Amino acid sequence: MKRLSKKPVTLADIAAQADVTPMTVSRVMNQSGYVHVDTRERVLRVARQMNYRPNGLARGLKIQRTETVGMVIGDIANPFAAELTRGVREVLEARGYTLFICISEHSAKEDVQAFDSLADHRVDGIIVATRASQSGNERLEELIDSGVPVSLIGRDFHHAQADLVSADNLKGGYDATRHLIAAGHKRIGFIGVSVTDGVRLKRFQGYLEALKDHGLDVAEDLVVGGRNVADQMPGYSTEEMGFDGMQRLLELKDPPTAVFARNDFTAMGALNAIKRAGLRIPEDIALMGYDDIPLASHTSPALTTVRQPTRDQGKAAAEFLLRRIEGDREQPREEKAFPCELVIRESTTVIGYQN
Amino acid sequence: MKRLSKKPVTLADIAAQADVTPMTVSRVMNQSGYVHVDTRERVLRVARQMNYRPNGLARGLKIQRTETVGMVIGDIANPFAAELTRGVREVLEARGYTLFICISEHSAKEDVQAFDSLADHRVDGIIVATRASQSGNERLEELIDSGVPVSLIGRDFHHAQADLVSADNLKGGYDATRHLIAAGHKRIGFIGVSVTDGVRLKRFQGYLEALKDHGLDVAEDLVVGGRNVADQMPGYSTEEMGFDGMQRLLELKDPPTAVFARNDFTAMGALNAIKRAGLRIPEDIALMGYDDIPLASHTSPALTTVRQPTRDQGKAAAEFLLRRIEGDREQPREEKAFPCELVIRESTTVIGYQN
């Protein structure tokens, strides 16, 4: 017979049914303290039968922990964020924590809302993987100051009590660009940011540095995309940005011979634009991506790109966070930067050119 | 001066500081009851200064609502799930609810865990967008029976008190297949499920029906992929499944002339495999995807696919849920099936063949 109860079952309900006090039921549920075997079994039987579920609110309020971690990501469709999340979950699950994800897709305002929602619901800690913003950073600082454990992934924000995990995208961007330069390219485009916007994008800074170090000028017309809204775009639609951006580059009277795209999605858009134009990759235009998403190895030609150890970053962030949650909350910040790896495939290398 | 308090600020702290009772502070915070303007401002000033944040646990426990909705999705990287989430968020945000997302990536076990975590933390309702499973369904039934509002997206599970939103993927699969048949194809492959696994995949059932209705046999060797683990794979790596599956199809001594892929990612994998083999699309092999992800319109050739109104499904699910949360929880289930739309692009149509 099915219960049609509107009100959820509480410890007290079970206690009444099993003829003990709520405290005893609590002891059974938490396997704490002494409970006679017979009592335990009776209680468990009743609990199961009544389909009992603990009230996390009451429990959390009392014990001042929720065994819950919040994570804020900007774009749910981005494989990079997805992979981070996998790493985070891997660690949390093993330690008995539940992960709640909040999306902050469009604005700093949503970022702040996400922080507040999570903090208000008293998650034990927060992992932040969104891009920095003025108001977001301010709120974050307040949170951390008020004692909430926070661990950051690739966010340009520093605080004495917040650990930071990142990939060395400056070097990644540098290496990628150097690879193109080494192949003899002199006119190298970048798709995905406006020159002004790009100050925050490390891989773009790496691109600029590499050009400078090798005596090449930065031609402003070779840096396209962004439209000043790049940061607000849902990630995978950056693919359209790649397509449009590449078309604009191809319309130049002196188009680039190589293009470095902000990420692999952007690169795929660019790739399709190049093919549409009837040009060959890499013979006419070499193409470089970033992130090494699974798709990258299967495009044709396969995409040269930069791999960052994404899952490891997620794992590291989760481990930092748990250390803070379960250990000393005031311990000084720790920082971990993972190296990036250039993955050379066909889109920058003439086939057969290397074995 | 920065507070180094370990303990968060409570209503009582503010009350003491502002020389009122906690109740008055509560009234100020919730804008309920009468509070003198001067008192209000004094309280607000103190609250701001102490950086007060309400304790959602205590509040939720007391008022028996958390103004929070949980959503369970299987694969965070899947643009389909991402788009659903956008629709859901759009509705929830407008109504003042916070969305917490749980990922259930690998197994029915994780599905159950996600349901439990959300229910235990007393979200006001749950939106479920994962595929059906034995144990998941059982747990879901218990939850709904115990009064938790639930709304389902494309899950093959029925309950008198759970609303259901879906796309008519049976018809979508049927139409897609019929389109290929109409183009004269007789050997049409399917990549993405094993024949046995496919009973739950509506679009595959549509494929089978269309073949039957047009007097074509189902050749078992033309149905590839799945490897019996398809359901556990992270979504975007189904792209590899498409690549491998296509290669297997091409190795047949009598390969198909058209291929219907389970989703667009799978289709992109297949597309790359076809190109690698030096064959032309659609002249040598026609290719059909499913979902119409943004990438689909930019591949070369552009992918023919089936579009489902994804965001609308998310919105509808959220609306159903809110109706149940804020209205009558026992109202009978409602169901809404959105039509799918065949999007004909180049991968099934010889260029120039139609104007």
Added chain:
DNA sequence: CCCGGCTCTGTTATCGTTAACCTAAACGGA
């Protein structure tokens, strides 16, 4: 035989917030 320690269970208070109830002053119309 007594006492210390283990086992089992109950009692009480509390986590932070708010609904419900209550008091009391101020106000305004008859």
Added chain:
DNA sequence: TCCGTTTAGGTTAACGATAACAGAGCCGGG
């Protein structure tokens, strides 16, 4: 002037769970 209504705010008791303490029975060693 009187009384009902509005305004302002305090008091009490929960919401459901658990930590801390307390007490009662039992066992075994000195």
